Amino acid sequence: MHVYQLDGHDLDYWVARAIDVRVVPMGEAWALEAAPAAPWEPHKDWALGGPILHENMVSIIYIKNGSGCKGECHRYRRNERPPHSVGRQWGDDPLQAGLRALVEAACGEEVDPPLQHYREFM
Structure with a gap:
């Protein structure tokens, strides 16, 4: 599936993967492995x-023409330039746009549906 299709709990799963946080299934949602x-x-x-976007230096632009919000994430390795991966995504709101941009920068333009990863937890 394309990153621009991610929303809700599917987006949460891929945000966790992008920032190297372990999550476990909790009904329709996800819970931190450390606090299930x-x-x-x-x-x-x-x-x-918000802190996830801040820590990963994600920029968000609000477009007033009704197109929604645009998020942009440039991922750097320590003390190196230029960015080693870039994510640019649109969303219905600034939070969704920013989190999608982070996922694209970390995981690429296409990801697997999270349900395919349930077997990791069984």
């Missing part, structure tokens, strides 16, 4: 998603 009692949903909570 609560769902981990950065796609809908700026308190979770």
Whole structure:
């Protein structure tokens, strides 16, 4: 599936993969492996998603013409330039656009549906 198709809990799964965080299935959602009692949903909570975008230097541009929001992520290795991977994605809101851009920069333009990864947890 293309990164621009990711939303909701599918996006949460790939954000976790992008930032090297282990998650486990929790009903329809995902939970941090270290704290499996609560769902981990950065796609809908700026308190979770905002720091992820900040730490990964994701820029978000709000387009006023109704097209939505554009996120851009340039991933660098320490003390090296130019960026080694770039993600540019659109979203319905700034958080979705930024998280999609991060996933594209870290994982590429196409990813597997998260359900294919359930066997990792069984």
